Amino acid sequence: MRKFATLLAVVMVAVFSAGTIVAADAPEKITIKDIQKTKTPVTFPHKDHSTKLGIKCAECHHKDAAGKEQSCFACHKAEKKGETPSFKDAMHDKCKGCHQKMGKGPTKCNDCHKS
Ligand code: HEC
Ligand code: HEC
Ligand code: HEC
Ligand code: HEC
Numbered sequence: 001m002r003k004f005a006t007l008l009a010v011v012m013v014a015v016f017s018a019g020t021i022v023a024a025d026a027p028e029k030i031t032i033k034d035i036q037k038t039k040t041p042v043t044f045p046h047k048d049h050s051t052k053l054g055i056k057c058a059e060c061h062h063k064d065a066a067g068k069e070q071s072c073f074a075c076h077k078a079e080k081k082g083e084t085p086s087f088k089d090a091m092h093d094k095c096k097g098c099h100q101k102m103g104k105g106p107t108k109c110n111d112c113h114k115s
Contacts, residue, residue: 035078035087040113042091060094 032042049055061069076087085093095112099105106112 032091034113035073040115042112043114044095 028047030044030046032044034041049060050057057066057069058064060072063075064070072090073087075084076090077084078087080086080089095105096107099107
């Protein structure tokens with residue numbers, strides 16, 4: 001029994017520290033600004049998406065090497081530019097698109113844009 005408890009503690013420490021490595025890399029919660037001030041900012045549970053839901057970083061940070069993730073806004077601006085969709089379209093495609101596909105997560109305007 002004692003041995004088991006010790007083993008369990010070791011396993012828990014291992015799991016916990018593996019978790020913190022990921023946590024250090026992925027911001028916990030992000031407020032995504034409404035750059036054109038036409039809607040309300042969107043609160044995005046960033047860490048939950050990569051840990052609890054297990055979505056790979058590169059699924060969203062599709063142009064960045066691991067560990068070099070940058071803001072989507074670095075490339076996606078207020079207006080569409082050449083091949084690069086606008087920030088709004090990139091967000092809607094990515095966020096709403098996945099929620100619709102999975103039948104889970106918010107899909108209605110006010111679910112994301114709390115007014
Ligand atoms: C899954 C979440 C989600 C849903 C659902 C959603 N949006 Fe958004 N939307 C965003 C995010 C994230 C942004 C970028 C941040 C921001 O502008 O608040 C955005 C941006 C916008 C913008 C640009 C705002 C600005 O000032 O830059 C408009 C307009 C907008 N959404 C309208 C809508 C409308 C209308 C609906 C419903 C038909 C909708 N959105 C549904 C997440 C969502
Ligand atoms: C479901 C989509 C999604 C997943 C999965 C995701 N991210 Fe993000 N991440 C975002 C969005 C959206 C932002 C905010 C971008 C903005 O403000 O333009 C962001 C912001 C960041 C930022 C801050 C960038 C900056 O300079 O402001 C870092 C760092 C980051 N993510 C790292 C990660 C890492 C590491 C992982 C995987 C462990 C990950 N992300 C998984 C969507 C995601
Ligand atoms: C280094 C520049 C860059 C960054 C950073 C970037 N994108 Fe993109 N994105 C692009 C370009 C360029 C396209 C046009 C199509 C292509 O080349 O893949 C694009 C296209 C898209 C599309 C359209 C569908 C597709 O995949 O082609 C979505 C959705 C998208 N980006 C979401 C995001 C999100 C969400 C983030 C942040 C987590 C992000 N992008 C960060 C450059 C970038
Ligand atoms: C690849 C799939 C995928 C992508 C991309 C994605 N989500 Fe989600 N999201 C989910 C799933 C699945 C859930 C439902 C989780 C649940 O019900 O437990 C969810 C839930 C949410 C919730 C509700 C969380 C809660 O606690 O109720 C918000 C808010 C949200 N997502 C915002 C976003 C935003 C903003 C983006 C884009 C930056 C985004 N999501 C991108 C899959 C995704």
